[in-house]
Amino acid sequence: MTKTASEQMIDICDKDEKTVVFVRDMFGRLGEKWSMRTLDELADGPVRFTALMCALPGISHRVLTVTLRTLESDGLVSRTSYPETPPRVEYELTALGESFLGRVLSLVAWAQDNQAEVESNRELFRA
Amino acid sequence: MTKTASEQMIDICDKDEKTVVFVRDMFGRLGEKWSMRTLDELADGPVRFTALMCALPGISHRVLTVTLRTLESDGLVSRTSYPETPPRVEYELTALGESFLGRVLSLVAWAQDNQAEVESNRELFRA
């Protein structure tokens, strides 16, 4: 028999602090304002910096840079710079990034399925 | 045939802004410093406020309150207050909360499976 959610979670949270911190870091990545939407924009293949700016209306120049650097340092995204003038830089998902994005979809599906219930709870709670 | 990750993600991000914001909100819940660990502590049944404080070393009084109120307003956690002296308050997962916690485990498993690779990428990147 498979473990209950609770048992699995205990497995995780009883591991060394390093793993606990790491798991929360990856959760944090999900929660960052632009990370998931950036990964999504990269899902279909390489995209240039400026194209990402356009695809993510509202993001600032600096924050897109920070977001991409973070995803890159995690190994979820790769950066390729072509030494032309004007310069051209393309970002794309790595295999690790695709794998990560894939897992996230089950959570996205949950959010969609339960949006109405969560929002009605929030309504009730406010009242 | 099932949709690719990219196609599913596009489905989501092309929906109305309300849903996009909602999905990011739920991602944000994952990223909050104590939310997931709090849900985990509640996985085995009702727990009192003070017991949660002990189970989550480092959390402040105020932040635990805020975390619980947020989870409660989402409908993931329920709060039951027993009118005794001294007062006793118990928190527990709702069905929605259990469902949410369950989905999160696939992501936790991913994080564990790929921790070494991500961390080695971070090392390389720093250098």
Place this chain on the structure above:
DNA sequence: CGGTATCCAAAAGGATACTG
């Protein structure tokens, strides 16, 4: 005991000017 109110520090995010 289980909070709320107040105050503070740190981090995230945004606007914008400058540069190779």
Place this chain on the structure above:
DNA sequence: CAGTATCCTTTTGGATACCG
């Protein structure tokens, strides 16, 4: 074009004192 540097605002988290 694709950044970096600087400055500012908002949000998050933490410490602590007080209260029913």
